[in-house]
Amino acid sequence: MPLLAQTPRPATDATFLFSCDVHACLVSADSLSPNCADEGKTDAALLRHVAAVNAVGGLVWPAEIDGKPSGLASAGTRIATPLGLVLGGDMTDDGGGQVKVPGEGRQLQQFASRYQQGTGPDRVHYPVYNGLGNHDLDQDGAPPHLDWYRRELRDYVELNHRSTVFYKAPVPVTNYDIDSDNYSWDWGGLHLVQLQRFGGDDTKGAISGLPWLQQDLSTYAADGRPVVLFQHYGWDQFSTEHWDPAAKTFDPHGAGPAHWWSDEERAGLIATLKNHNVVGIFHGHEHPTPMIYNREGYDIFKPIATFLGGFALVRITDTVMDVALAHAGQSPGDVVFTHAFSKRL
Known part of the structure; x- marks a missing residue:
């Protein structure tokens, strides 16, 4: 019998943005959660970030950073309009903005007013791919509505990305897992x-998405195409700290329980990725330190927090991956590149 014709893999040339730790903090029309102002988690800071990410398309990939060659394959070329902004968790500071009786939190309203695609200077101009973190999911509501805030945030993600026969999501994706709210999509190859x-x-009643992830990669990436992952926790010292009984705190040297996610949980994720072409993992959680590092053979990237102005600019083609970490400058629309990474694929 004749061999079935194989569908060729689409060409790849995808430019996109990644940000993490938005921490929308409004709890009323003009007041913030405690300590937010001191930490810089203000609406003015988010507007500064929005202006910077909106200005990226049309700029030039940096040939130099701090007076040294950037090493980027795209250096000196025009930056394409980003296909989207992907978020790595902590969209809000307090579970969407907690209220005593179930209702839409002000923090989620503030987040949506800046990070749902729109026009004008106060909204992101690209499709936004939402991601949740511990600040979105860890807090319990007031009894008897303990899970209301988690459900509110998960509903927001699902309604933005999961289309059905009867409903067209604003930013539809290819494969959405209702149990874990993990999802996937493709830009070319x-x-x-x-x-x-x-x-x-x-944790907190969540259902593991690893079986879904294994099936997703087998279905959509078995041909060896490049894969990029996004999540909140990373492999950095803060994300991997454990309880230290002697110091009575969580730190990188503790031998007690894990603070955020465990060695076994990391091993489970890595095992699921085996035999697939994962070219990069992007995460958040730690706020002030830009990071480009390698763990378990994977290149990992973390810009500084969104409320500090941070983001990553990424371009992946069939032959190369470029990543530039950046933050918003002092003037609206200014972009300052701080770190760069490039590799052949």
Whole structure:
């Protein structure tokens, strides 16, 4: 019998943005959660970030950073209009903005007013791919509505990304897992996966998405195409700290329980990725330190927090991956590049 014709893999040339730790903080029309103002989690800071990410398309990939060659394959070329802004968790500071009786939180309203695609200077101009973190999911509501805030945030993600026969999502994706709220989509020959707090999360009543992830990669990335993952927790010292009984705190040297996610949970995720072409993992959680590092053979990237102005600019083609970490400058629309990474694929 004749061999079935194989569908060729689409060409890849995808430029996109990644940000993490928005921490929308409004709890009323003009007041913030405690300590937010001191930490810089203000609406003015988010507007500064929005102006910077909106200005990226049409700029030039940096040939130099701090007076040294950037090493980027795209250096000196025009930056394409980003296909989207992907978020790596902590969209809000307090579970969407807690209220005593179930209702839409002000923090989620503030987040949507800045990070749902729109026009004008106060909204992101690209499709936004939402991701949840510990600040979105860890807090319990007032009894008897303990899970209201988690449900509110998960509903927001689902309604933005999961289309049905009867409903067209604003930013539809290819594969959405109702149990874990993990989802995936493709830009040309690039496969992208949002894992929310972390791949395999089963805390606070969450259902692990690892079986879904294994099936997703087998279905959509078995041909060896490049895969990019997004989640909140990383492999940095803060994300991997444990309880230290002697110091009576969580730190990188503790031998007690894990603070955020465990060694076993990380191993479970890594095992699920085996035999697939994961070219990069993007995460958040730690706020002030830009990071480009390698763990378990994977290149990992973390810009500084959104409320500090941070984001990553990424371009992936059939032959190369470029990542530039950046933050918003002092003037509206200014972009300052701080770190760069490039590799052949």
